[in-house]
Amino acid sequence: MPRPEFQAPPDVFYNESEARKYTTSSRIIEIQSRISERALELLALPNDGVPKLLLDIGCGSGLSGETLTEHGHHWIGYDISKSMLDVALERETEGDLLLADMGQGLGLRPGVIDGAISISAVQWLCNADKSSHDPRARLKAFFGSLYRCLARGARVVLQFYADNVKQSEMIVTFAMRAGFAGGVVVDWPHSSKAKKSYLVLTCGPPSINTSLPKGKGENGEMCSDDDDESSDEDGDRTVGIYERNRAKKKQKTKKNGKGKDWLLKKKEQMRRRGHDVPADTKYTGRKRKSYF
Amino acid sequence: MRLLTHNMLASNVRGATTGYPLKLEASNWCTKEVELNADFIRGLLPKIDWRALVAATRALGLPDLLPDEQPPEEEIFAKGAADVEGSAIRRIHHALLEIHVQQGSLTCPDTNRSFPIDKGIPNMMLHEDEV
Numbered sequence: 084m085p086r087p088e089f090q091a092p093p094d095v096f097y098n099e100s101e102a103r104k105y106t107t108s109s110r111i112i113e114i115q116s117r118i119s120e121r122a123l124e125l126l127a128l129p130n131d132g133v134p135k136l137l138l139d140i141g142c143g144s145g146l147s148g149e150t151l152t153e154h155g156h157h158w159i160g161y162d163i164s165k166s167m168l169d170v171a172l173e174r175e176t177e178g179d180l181l182l183a184d185m186g187q188g189l190g191l192r193p194g195v196i197d198g199a200i201s202i203s204a205v206q207w208l209c210n211a212d213k214s215s216h217d218p219r220a221r222l223k224a225f226f227g228s229l230y231r232c233l234a235r236g237a238r239v240v241l242q243f244y245a246d247n248v249k250q251s252e253m254i255v256t257f258a259m260r261a262g263f264a265g266g267v268v269v270d271w272p273h274s275s276k277a278k279k280s281y282l283v284l285t286c287g288p289p290s291i292n293t294s295l296p297k298g299k300g301e302n303g304e305m306c307s308d309d310d311d312e313s314s315d316e317d318g319d320r321t322v323g324i325y326e327r328n329r330a331k332k333k334q335k336t337k338k339n340g341k342g343k344d345w346l347l348k349k350k351e352q353m354r355r356r357g358h359d360v361p362a363d364t365k366y367t368g369r370k371r372k373s374y375f
Numbered sequence: 376m377r378l379l380t381h382n383m384l385a386s387n388v389r390g391a392t393t394g395y396p397l398k399l400e401a402s403n404w405c406t407k408e409v410e411l412n413a414d415f416i417r418g419l420l421p422k423i424d425w426r427a428l429v430a431a432t433r434a435l436g437l438p439d440l441l442p443d444e445q446p447p448e449e450e451i452f453a454k455g456a457a458d459v460e461g462s463a464i465r466r467i468h469h470a471l472l473e474i475h476v477q478q479g480s481l482t483c484p485d486t487n488r489s490f491p492i493d494k495g496i497p498n499m500m501l502h503e504d505e506v
Contacts, residue, residue: 133414136379157415157472159380168496179380183499187506190387190499192395195422215503224506228387234422 086244092212097143097164105144106170112146115202118279119147122200122240123154125268125283125296135197138232140185140241141204143167145176151200152177159196161185186221191232198237199229205243205282209250222254226261233286239263241282251280258284271300343368376497378431379471382423384497386483386490388505394483396427397490399434401479409472413457416468420451423471432470440466 087096105111128135134155139148142160144167151158158178162168168180183190186208208225209218229239245251255267263284271277283295346368354360361367386394425445432440446463456462481490481497488505491498 131414133418134412135415136383136419157379159383163500169494172494172496179376180496181376181380181384181499182496184501187501188387190385190394191383192385192422192424195383197418213503215506232383 086206086246088207088210088244088246092210093207094163094165097167099166099169102144102164102166102170105146105167106174115146116150118202118242119150119200121270121279121299122147122202122242122281123150125240125281126198126200126238127296128156128198128238136195138189138196138199138229139178140189140199140201140229141207142171142176142178142180143202145171145174145178145180147200147202148176148178149174161189185225186216188224188228189232190228193231194234196232196237197234199233199239199241201239201241201243203242203244205241205254206245206250209246209253218253219257222257223260226258226263230261230263230286235287237286239265239282239284239286241284243280243282245280254282258282262286266295268296269298272298273300339370376476376492376495377472378428378474378476379419381431381476381481382428382471384481384499386481386486386488386499388483388486388488388501391483391485391488394485396424396430396484397481398484399431399476399479399481401435401476401492403478404435404474404476406469406473407475409468411457411465411468413452413464416464416471417452419471420445420448420467428470432474435474435476437470440470 087093090096105115126137132155134157137151137156137158139145139151139158139160142148142158142162143164145160148158148160148171160171160176160178160180161183162171162180163182163184165182168182171180185204205225208221210216211218233239243251243254245254251267258265263286265282265284268281268283270279270281277300281298347363350360350363350367381397381399384397385391386397388394429441429443432438450456451463451467456464459465475495476492477495479492481492482488483490
């Protein structure tokens with residue numbers, strides 16, 4: 084299955100039946116809540132027991148929001164899909180929901196939000212689903228409005244699936260241009276399935292507190308289903324963007340083309356299928372004169 | 376939508392200068408009890424636009440819930456105030472977190488663009504020519 088962002092715009096793709104999966108599929112629910120747990124961990128909110136006001140961008144059916152609620156935080160969720168928000172209403176999520184397009188800007192007052200998470204949503208901004216969509220303008224509007232609405236020193240964790248290195252670079256570039264400091268943390272970089280990229284951003288100028296956390300599984304540790312062991316130990320912190328480099332399938336062509344035998348075989352094949360094929364003559368598959 | 380969110384929300388229609396505060400009209404709203412957390416209110420209060428909050432409660436037909444001027448912090452966070460029925464912190468908590476607007480609309484003060492609220496979800500989507 085190709086990734087959803089290649090199939091249809093988000094408001095179309097997440098229709099009722101797709102949204103329904105987010106209440107019924109235990110696999111989706113488990114993956115989503117595990118990613119949100121990790122995002123919240125990367126958000127590194129002060130551990131003082133005081134609830135915070137957070138944003139959940141692309142909240143969908145509120146699965147990630149539930150994790151925030153479990154930790155006692157209040158949240159405001161943004162999503163573009165009406166069906167997904169209806170499912171969120173059904174699940175009686177605690178946060179407030181807004182039907183909005185993040186590419187049009189978040190529309191919040193400056194400096195009021197304590198942090199933001201986003202699970203598998205930002206890559207949608209790289210698509211141009213309508214003729215009026217310009218991914219660059221939309222990324223700029225999104226990161227600009229996000230930067231403005233956050234309190235100084237607040238953190239943002241955006242989990243995303245980039246199609247390629249270029250896309251990932253584009254997202255990071257626009258985040259930096261908006262004024263954020265930070266970078267990409269990759270968990271399980273050597274596993275194609277478990278690999279998850281998190282863009283960890285800090286609002287405001289870089290300081291000691293803005294150092295990036297370490298991705299999981301970078302030292303070749305295995306990805307297990309219960310990956311709760313922390314990877315806090317100090318060491319050389321490497322943050323990279325990985326792309327699987329699979330060798331391209333080589334076409335089987337010789338220097339002199341495919342040969343007369345191959346051609347005759349193909350013609351016979353087409354004849355058997357009832358196509359109108361020119362008769363075989365002495366000219367068929369003849370080698371050309373070498374002019375040079 | 377709680378009034379907390381209304382207090383944070385601004386419109387970003389093209390042509391709006393601040394787009395704040397959005398004028399609230401509610402035909403239906405309900406209350407849902409939430410546990411009071413004084414520390415959360417303490418952190419939140421400096422970020423709240425008091426006048427917008429008062430205007431929103433009045434729009435819901437609650438003229439006596441909050442006073443025109445924000446009470447001093449010592450009064451709000453006085454010891455034991457959280458346990459007293461009808462104290463300032465209780466009222467603020469109720470206004471911000473317990474009132475849910477179900478049906479109604481939000482209107483941008485600059486452009487008069489109206490955003491409908493349906494089943495408690497404001498529709499903030501803009502048309503192509505409004506971005």
